[in-house]
Amino acid sequence: MTTEIKVVQDPVNQALSALSSSAQTLKTPFSKEISRNNQMDLVEKIGDINKTYASLIQQYQALLLNNIEVTNETVEAIAKMDENIATFMIKSR
Incomplete structure (x- = not known):
């Protein structure tokens, strides 16, 4: 059983882009x-x-565009955190 959490940004980014437009x-x-x-x-x-x-x-x-911006920032932060955790786990081996 795997405990990996995959962050797939493309669908979220596409949906946010469409919503923003x-x-x-x-x-x-x-x-x-x-x-x-x-x-x-x-x-x-x-x-x-x-x-x-x-x-x-x-x-x-204005509220909707702000929420889209915050969501984009959150997705980017999650992806960065995922990257950092993966790097840490590789170095810990």
């Missing part, structure tokens, strides 16, 4: 302005909701 192209489907001359309450409320939604999308995008 998707996150960077995330856009709100709503127009920036609904109507310039129309001052109806409903239009103003929809405009406010649109601004809030756009802000939330931007915050989500």
Whole structure:
């Protein structure tokens, strides 16, 4: 029975790259302005909701990109640690 833990980075890196591309192209489907001359309450409320939604999308995008970066750093750290352990085990023989 083997106790080896293999770190396979390629699938993780590919998935993170795809997720990063998707996150960077995330856009709100709503127009920036609904109507310039129309001052109806409903239009103003929809405009406010649109601004809030756009802000939330931007915050989500920033959080998602940050999580991707942290995950990449973690995968790299695990791979480096795996390398160090392997080197130590070879030297210990």
